[in-house]
Every structure is written in structure tokens, then in C-alpha cells.
Amino acid sequence: MSATPELSPRLPQLDALRGLAALYVIVYHVMAMPEPDLAVPGAIAPAVGMGGSGVALxxxxxxxxxxxxxxxxxATGLPLRSFYLSRLARIAPLMLALLTLMVVKDQCRALPLRGWEEVLWNYSLLFGLSAPWQHGIVMGSWTIGVEMLFYVLFPLIAIAARGLWRQLALLAASFVLASWAMHGLPAPIAHLGAHAGLLRQLPVFVLGCVLFELWLRLREAPAQHRPALGAGLSLAGLGGLGALFYGLLPPIPVIGDGWYLASLFYGLLLLGLLLASNRWLVNRLTCFFGTISYSLYLVHPFLVSRLYGAFARFYAEWPPGVAYFACLALSLALTVPASWLTYRWIEKPGIRLGHRLFARLRERRRQARALPAQAAAGPAG
Known part of the structure; x- marks a missing residue:
């Protein structure tokens, strides 16, 4: 990467967009998880129906x-250990806690639902490699399977594909690879080209790397030009998303479903907000949702799936538009506090544990390096 260490502090725009992405997925799942789908007002149906694209963001x-x-x-001198330990500490605690809850619940049935192979693949967090278990036991966890595989690749990208032009070349190559993977992979690995597969999603991740390189350059634009540039990019992103969702733009021919095009428009919105933040989108509330967004994403399916009875009563008593928003409000009223609790008591302790483990690792390395130096110096005197 072309960045310097001072770029590491959190950017509120990232937190805010994470929060909005998590909320958008919930908006979609409240409609799509029940069978049949809940009826929503026609004017917003296309936008609600594309809520799953929040995952691309x-x-x-x-x-x-x-x-x-x-x-x-x-800068730590142990980049790979630092990176992988931080990612594991960030992802694993909540994922494994919810996985354990699901496994215990499913195995306590009269006929257990899970075989040992499926359970072991999920606990490895590498279930994205397994065709039968690619979607994960925890609802929505297919994204975690993809993320973990991208983490394996990322240090190579960071070291070998530095700079904008190399990133653009990698983006083009990933598109070609994804296109081939969706139709040309041998059967044993064809799942890698499916929607939940790494090769299918790789261009979306590489796009994020390209956007980072673009941001490094655009933030050097004269200060008087950045607000207009940022506003233009944000409007282009939002306008493109609206046009895509409402069928005013054709999907790109190679893909057919607009997933990559949505990713591009989300990327334009991200760049725009980084150059010229908007307080309607970036504020304390959206940043709070961003802080707990990982919990929001993984916890909400557990709660929404247990509210179907309440949803049915709402739709029996109220018009569909009112009923849908009542279902959404109830889902958020339960999901937000539950997600804050899992963030507070599972995510944060896991992150702190990762920091402590890496500090201990660095100290052992320092001591190991000090011993030869002490031996070479010999006894004093």
C-alpha cells in the first residue's frame, strides 16, 4: 500500500457507512426472511429488495x-502475525459464540441437524472453501467465509500490488477470473465462482483497494475543490444506486445482476463522503450503528426469525405499508440493544485479547533477540 502509518486512525465515514450498510441489510431481511416475502409499499419495493447489496458495501x-x-x-516488524491475529480477534469471538449457540440448539433436537464435518468446517472459519457448507451454519455467515479467505490473500496484495496502476491491473484480472469462475471452473471447485464464493466476490474486495489508492490521490486536491468533488462523487454514487435499483440502468453484461455495478456506486459514495462528509449520513447515530455493525449483521437474523408470529399479526390488522414499517421497527427495537450487548461483552473483550496476545508475542521476540546480544557481550568486568 502507498499509505503511511499515520493513516491508521478510524475514519468516521467508514463507521457511518458500515452502520448504514448493516441497517440496509436488516431492512431487506425483515422483508425477505419470512415465507412468503412481506408486502412492502410499491414505491420503495425496488430499494428494499436490493438491501442485500449492503453486503457489497x-x-x-x-x-x-x-x-x-x-x-x-x-510498522510492528511482525506484519503477518499482527494482521492475522487482529483479524482473528475481530471476527472469531462473536462468530464462534453464535455458532456454538446454533450448534447446541440444532443438536438438541430429536434428530440432530448437523454432522461433525459441517460443524468442524464452520469452527475453522474456512467453510468458504467447502462446497456443501459454504453458506455457513450461522445465518448470513457466508460473508464471513468469504472475508476469511480474502484475509489470507490480502498481505500478498498489500506487498506485491502497491500503487494505483498495479491495483487497477489486479482489478481487471479479478474481473476476468470471476467471469471465468462463474462458468468455467471444474465441478469440485465450482462453488468458488458461486455468489458466496471468493472468486465471485474478489473484484469487490479489489475495488476497495483501488478506491483506497484513489483516495490517497484525491485528498491531495486543493482544499477549495474537495467539497465540490466530494459532493459530486456522492451524488453520482447515490444517483447510480437509485437508477440501478429502479431498473433505469442495465446490469453490466458480464455479470447480469448488477452486483459489481452496485459495488462501484457504493465506492463512489464512499470516496465522496471521505472528501466532503455529509452530516445527514455521517453523524453520531450512524457512527454508533457502525461501531456495532458486525453485531447488527450477525445478531439480527436470530431475532427476526423469531418475530414471524408478530409480523403476521401486524399484517392481519394493518395495511401492508404500515405493517412492514411496524415489523422493521420491532426488529430494530430488539436488534440494536442486543447488538450493543454482544459488542460490549463479546466483541470488545475479543479485540482486547488480541492486543494482549500480540503485545506478549512482541515481548517474547524482543527477549529472544536480546539473549544473543547479551551472550556476545560476555560477563561484565
């Missing part, structure tokens, strides 16, 4: 954030 920002923080890992 998560992937773009994930890669951007990894580029932002890589110099911090590099």
Missing part, C-alpha cells in the same frame, strides 16, 4: 480499511 469498506491499517501492521 461491507466488502468494499473491508478492503479499504485493510489498506488503511496495513502500515500499522507493517
Amino acid at each position: 461491507f466488502f468494499v469498506m473491508s478492503a479499504f480499511s485493510l489498506c488503511l491499517t496495513w502500515p500499522r501492521h507493517a
Whole structure:
């Protein structure tokens, strides 16, 4: 990466967009998880129906954030250990806690639902490599399977693909690879080209890396030009998303579903907000949602799936538009406090544990290096 270590502090725009992405996924799942889908007002149905694309925004920002923080890992002298330990400490605690809850619940049935192979693949967090178990036991965790595989690749990208032109070349190559993977992979590895596969999602992650390199350059623009540039990029991103969601733009021919195009428009919005923040989108509330966004994403399916009875009563008593928003409000009223609790008691302790483990690792390394120097110096006197 072309960044320097001082770029590592959190950017509120990233937090805010993470929060909005998590909320957008919830908006979609409240509609799509029940069977049949809940009826929503026609005017917003296309936008609600595209809420799953919030995952693409998560992937773009994930890669951007990894580029932002890589110099911090590099500065430790143990970049790979620092990077992988930090990622594991960030992802594993909540994921494994919810996985354990799901496994215990499923195995306590009269006929257990899970075989040992599926359970072990999920506990490895590398289930994205397994065709039968690619989607994960925890609802929505297919994204974690993809993320973990991208983490394996990221240090190579950070070291070998530095600079904008190399990143653009990598982006083009990843598109070609994804296109081939969706149709040309041998059967045993064809799942890697499916929607939940690493090769299918790799261009979205690489796009996040390209956007980081672009941001490094655009932030050097004259201060008087940055607000207009940022506003223009934000409007282009929002306008493009609206046009895509409402069928005013054709999907790109190679893909057919607009997933990559949505990723690009989300990326334009991200760049725009980084250059000229907007307090309607970036504020204390959206940043709070961003702080707990990982919990929001993983916790909400547990709660929404247990509210179907309440949803049915709302739709029996109220018009569909009112009923949908009542379902959404109830889901958020339960999900937000529950997510704050899991963030407070599971995520944060896991992050602190990762910091302590790495500090201990560095200290052992320092002591190991000091011993030969002490031996070479010999006894004093």
C-alpha cells in the first residue's frame, strides 16, 4: 500500500457507512426472511429488495480499511502475525459464540441437524472453501467465509500490488477470473465462482483497494475543490444506486445482476463522503450503528426469525405499508440493544485479547533477540 502509518486512525465515514450498510441489510431481511416475502409499499419495493447489496458495501469498506491499517501492521516488524491475529480477534469471538449457540440448539433436537464435518468446517472459519457448507451454519455467515479467505490473500496484495496502476491491473484480472469462475471452473471447485464464493466476490474486495489508492490521490486536491468533488462523487454514487435499483440502468453484461455495478456506486459514495462528509449520513447515530455493525449483521437474523408470529399479526390488522414499517421497527427495537450487548461483552473483550496476545508475542521476540546480544557481550568486568 502507498499509505503511511499515520493513516491508521478510524475514519468516521467508514463507521457511518458500515452502520448504514448493516441497517440496509436488516431492512431487506425483515422483508425477505419470512415465507412468503412481506408486502412492502410499491414505491420503495425496488430499494428494499436490493438491501442485500449492503453486503457489497461491507466488502468494499473491508478492503479499504485493510489498506488503511496495513502500515500499522507493517510498522510492528511482525506484519503477518499482527494482521492475522487482529483479524482473528475481530471476527472469531462473536462468530464462534453464535455458532456454538446454533450448534447446541440444532443438536438438541430429536434428530440432530448437523454432522461433525459441517460443524468442524464452520469452527475453522474456512467453510468458504467447502462446497456443501459454504453458506455457513450461522445465518448470513457466508460473508464471513468469504472475508476469511480474502484475509489470507490480502498481505500478498498489500506487498506485491502497491500503487494505483498495479491495483487497477489486479482489478481487471479479478474481473476476468470471476467471469471465468462463474462458468468455467471444474465441478469440485465450482462453488468458488458461486455468489458466496471468493472468486465471485474478489473484484469487490479489489475495488476497495483501488478506491483506497484513489483516495490517497484525491485528498491531495486543493482544499477549495474537495467539497465540490466530494459532493459530486456522492451524488453520482447515490444517483447510480437509485437508477440501478429502479431498473433505469442495465446490469453490466458480464455479470447480469448488477452486483459489481452496485459495488462501484457504493465506492463512489464512499470516496465522496471521505472528501466532503455529509452530516445527514455521517453523524453520531450512524457512527454508533457502525461501531456495532458486525453485531447488527450477525445478531439480527436470530431475532427476526423469531418475530414471524408478530409480523403476521401486524399484517392481519394493518395495511401492508404500515405493517412492514411496524415489523422493521420491532426488529430494530430488539436488534440494536442486543447488538450493543454482544459488542460490549463479546466483541470488545475479543479485540482486547488480541492486543494482549500480540503485545506478549512482541515481548517474547524482543527477549529472544536480546539473549544473543547479551551472550556476545560476555560477563561484565
